[in-house]
Amino acid sequence: MVTLxxxxxxxxxxxxxxxxxxxxAAALGYSPSTVSxxxxxxxxxVGAALLVKAGRGVRLxxxxxxxARHARVLLAAAETAEADLAALGGDIRGTVRAGGLQSAARRLLVPALARMTVDHPRVRMEIFELELEQSLPGLRLGAVDLVIGDEYDGHPRPRPAGLRFTVLLEEPIKVVLPAAHPLARPGGAVAVAALRSDVWTASAEGTGHHAMVVGTCRSLGGYEPDLRHRSSDADVQLxxxxxxxxxxxxxxxxxxxxxxxxxxxxxxxxALGRRLVAxxxxxxxxxxxTALLTAVTDQVRGLDPVRAE
Known part of the structure; x- marks a missing residue:
């Protein structure tokens, strides 16, 4: 009989x-030799070879x-059993690992953590800043419990099997200009087409924000933006x-x-829009x-909107 x-x-x-x-090894914090x-x-x-050499590495x-297919089922069942036992006991404790892009971490996750610390002191919270693209493998494998990501109109995210996407917030995209910019007159909407000669900033290549900026300049302005500055830190862009x-x-x-x-x-x-998704x-x-998701949802409800000036 095999014991797994x-x-x-x-x-x-x-x-x-x-x-x-x-x-x-990098994902789990071990050395490659320990993983091997x-x-x-x-x-x-199990009494069977699971890996075979392939070039300089190995493959299944x-x-x-x-x-590995059975491992997915067994690990998911073990996680569900742990959740059911915790719910049966009525004692909210354990570790929750949550990540998200910078604005979501600052405006949603950190305030939710503060509430969790008061309401559920036995829960250990771990928060990190990471783009959705980087987070999905860890989320699917159970190393991460919650990721708050974004998606833009015209650039929907893939929906991998085994994951649940819940919309938290829908908000419009704004043009952000230096106060001295010639088009920064009070109350006036700004055409993307009129910014053809400007220098642009966006998030790193490969992110949804980067694709949105480039795609918007192409579709609404008819040009390739002079995208000189790239940072996934919104404060750096500002x-x-x-x-x-x-x-x-x-x-x-x-x-x-x-x-x-x-x-x-x-x-x-x-009208361009973005959705934040849990x-x-x-x-x-x-x-x-569940308690963290409730705290995040309550934080979304309490947000003060930023309007065009």
Missing amino acids: DLRRLRFLREFEERGTLAAV QQLTLLEKE TDAGQLL ELVRAGAAVALMPPLALPAGDPAVAIRDVAEA VTRDIPPAPAL
Whole structure:
């Protein structure tokens, strides 16, 4: 009779998702040799080769692929059982790992953490800043419990199996200009087409924000933006605007209220929008995660909107 070690099955599941021993080691905080040793022990437990050399690395054998598929089911069942037991006991405790883009971490996750500290002191909260693209593997594997990401009109996110996407907030995209910009007249909407000659700032290439800025300039303005400055830190983008070094397209959640150095204007050609989405695994959440989701939702309801000036 084969006895399967759930911890070693997680190593196998991580390898299936990430593809290299080094990537598994980095994700789990072990050395590559430790990861290799754990997978070797798993091979001995099941009596079959799970990995085979492929070039300079290794890949899953047919047996490895089969066991990895079963590992998904077993690990998900164990997580569900833990959540059910916690709910049955009525005691909200445990660890919740939550991440998100900068504006969501600052405006939603940190205030929610403060509330959790008071309401549920036995819950250990871990918060990190990360784009959705970087977070999905860890979320699918259970290393992360909640990710708050975004998606823009015309740029929908993929919906991988096993994940649940819940819209938290819908907000318009604004043109953000230096206060001294010629088009920063009070109350006037600004055409993206009129910013053809301006220098732009956006998030890093490969992010939804970067794709939105480039796509908007192409579709509404008919040009490739002079995108010289890239930062996934909204505050860095705002500093570039304040310095008169760039213009931007940004959502209200990332914007300050009443900053005299910047002008926030509506987009003239079309209504552009962004949605903040909470992404979790598609299984019953543990009570601690449910409590955090409630705190985040309440924080969204209490947000003060930033309007065009």
